[in-house]
Amino acid sequence: MLLLTVAILALHAPRALAHGYVSQVLIDGNMYMGNSPGHYEGPSPIRTVTTDGPVQNTSASDLACGVGAGPAQLNAVARPGSVVNITWVSGSGGNWPHEVGPVLTYLTACGNISCVGFNTSGARWFMIAQAGKNADGVGWVQQDIMEGSNFNVTLPDNLAPGGYLLRNEIIGLQNAMTPGGAEFFPSCTQLRVIGNATGVPPTNDTVLLPGAYSATDPSILVDAYTNPNASYVFPGPPIATLMNAPPASAPVSEYYDDWRHDDEQPVMYRGPAGTVVAGDRRSKDFPVFVPMVCRGCKHGKLWQRRLCAYLC
Ligand SMILES: *[C@@H]1O[C@H](CO)[C@@H](O)[C@H](O)[C@H]1NC(C)=O
Ligand SMILES: *[C@@H]1O[C@H](CO)[C@@H](O)[C@H](O)[C@H]1NC(C)=O
Ligand SMILES: *[C@@H]1O[C@H](CO)[C@@H](O)[C@H](O)[C@H]1NC(C)=O
Ligand SMILES: *[C@@H]1O[C@H](CO)[C@@H](O)[C@H](O)[C@H]1NC(C)=O
Ligand SMILES: *[C@@H]1O[C@H](CO)[C@@H](O)[C@H](O)[C@H]1NC(C)=O
Numbered sequence: 001m002l003l004l005t006v007a008i009l010a011l012h013a014p015r016a017l018a019h020g021y022v023s024q025v026l027i028d029g030n031m032y033m034g035n036s037p038g039h040y041e042g043p044s045p046i047r048t049v050t051t052d053g054p055v056q057n058t059s060a061s062d063l064a065c066g067v068g069a070g071p072a073q074l075n076a077v078a079r080p081g082s083v084v085n086i087t088w089v090s091g092s093g094g095n096w097p098h099e100v101g102p103v104l105t106y107l108t109a110c111g112n113i114s115c116v117g118f119n120t121s122g123a124r125w126f127m128i129a130q131a132g133k134n135a136d137g138v139g140w141v142q143q144d145i146m147e148g149s150n151f152n153v154t155l156p157d158n159l160a161p162g163g164y165l166l167r168n169e170i171i172g173l174q175n176a177m178t179p180g181g182a183e184f185f186p187s188c189t190q191l192r193v194i195g196n197a198t199g200v201p202p203t204n205d206t207v208l209l210p211g212a213y214s215a216t217d218p219s220i221l222v223d224a225y226t227n228p229n230a231s232y233v234f235p236g237p238p239i240a241t242l243m244n245a246p247p248a249s250a251p252v253s254e255y256y257d258d259w260r261h262d263d264e265q266p267v268m269y270r271g272p273a274g275t276v277v278a279g280d281r282r283s284k285d286f287p288v289f290v291p292m293v294c295r296g297c298k299h300g301k302l303w304q305r306r307l308c309a310y311l312c
């Protein structure tokens with residue numbers, strides 16, 4: 001028995017050293033499965049990384065969306081105020097393995113086009129949420145993720161419609177006491193935000209990634225253990241307060257006609273067991289129903305365009 005246990009431990013030891021990635025996001029009742037690192041399993045709005053390991057170079061382009069993050073095929077539909085429920089797992093699919101360090105969430109506008117193919121080079125990112133220490137001032141929110149919680153982030157309730165990349169980033173500080181030791185795990189999910197809100201970030205609240213972090217920032221080169229009660233100052237910009245942009249000059253329904261890519265495929269979201277869940281055309285569930293109708297808007301007949309204008 002002891003031998004067996006040792007053998008099992010030996011088998012699992014290398015995997016225990018692995019890091020992790022985002023395996024799925026749940027938005028407004030729609031579950032979107034991600035691909036595991038370096039393995040294409042199906043279309044997803046989550047940009048797939050090539051490894052479960054971290055970015056450690058604050059100047060590397062991988063800081064934007066994770067190591068080798070490639071294109072993704074879908075946009076997940078969301079609304080202002082939607083809760084994005086993110087599941088982080090370890091490289092072997094178990095619980096996220098780290099517990100020390102913050103979780104930051106940014107958005108960048110892909111513009112009024114789909115985020116499919118959006119190049120993050122030069123993108124201006126703004127912070128929408130920062131999670132650090134728990135109420136006791138000692139433990140970190142990341143510990144809850146390690147213990148199996150999902151991470152929930154709420155989109156700004158006045159977010160203007162359009163394509164956005166949502167960048168949810170865990171920073172592992174377990175080795176951050178030496179320069180280059182901090183471990184960045186960014187993950188980007190492509191969103192298509194619907195609605196007719198008007199909030200946009202002030203330019204001074206937006207940053208470049210890479211660009212916003214330096215290896216010697218006190219929040220990045222930091223000993224999280226010697227004084228575990230110390231408060232933590234987040235890296236990057238403060239949480240942006242969105243300002244109302246001038247009202248859209250074109251009706252929102254026309255804006256939806258402007259989407260250049262026919263990639264909204266709600267029929268392709270996959271259920272928790274990896275099964276494909278087909279969207280129901282008769283459903284009153286807005287995020288499932290509307291994109292299917294709007295898909296007809298670009299090339300559609302007049303009645304389809306009218307229906308789209310009515311519904312969108
Ligand atoms: C970090 O990334 C930048 C930009 O790609 C590169 O110039 C630099 O050599 C890298 N530094 C290290 C230590 O790898
Ligand atoms: C987040 O999603 C998980 C399933 O992945 C679910 O169990 C949990 O209730 C969800 N939490 C929220 C706040 O929606
Ligand atoms: C993104 O843009 C940068 C800068 O223009 C370029 O070097 C890079 O190749 C582009 N990436 C892709 C995937 O097109
Ligand atoms: C996310 O929300 C769920 C349900 O409300 C909760 O159980 C979980 O602890 C939350 N996750 C975090 C990291 O707060
Ligand atoms: C747009 O705003 C109007 C008025 O505030 C509201 O009635 C309508 O439901 C909104 N449309 C969408 C798609 O959110």
Ligand SMILES: *[C@@H]1O[C@H](CO)[C@@H](O)[C@H](O)[C@H]1NC(C)=O
Pocket residue numbers: 202204205237238241
């Ligand atoms: C950016 O400008 C807005 C509005 O003028 C202000 O409220 C905010 O504090 C500024 N942010 C920074 C980081 O200076």
Ligand SMILES: *[C@@H]1O[C@H](CO)[C@@H](O)[C@H](O)[C@H]1NC(C)=O
Pocket residue numbers: 136137138227228229
């Ligand atoms: C940290 O705070 C806890 C209570 O939250 C206290 O028991 C502990 O002594 C403090 N540790 C230090 C090093 O100040």
Ligand SMILES: CC(=O)N[C@H]1CO[C@H](CO)[C@@H](O)[C@@H]1O
Pocket residue numbers: 109110111112160161162163198200245247248249250255
């Ligand atoms: C993210 C973004 O640029 N959204 C804009 C898309 O276009 C509408 C209509 O012109 C604007 O209101 C949004 O601000």
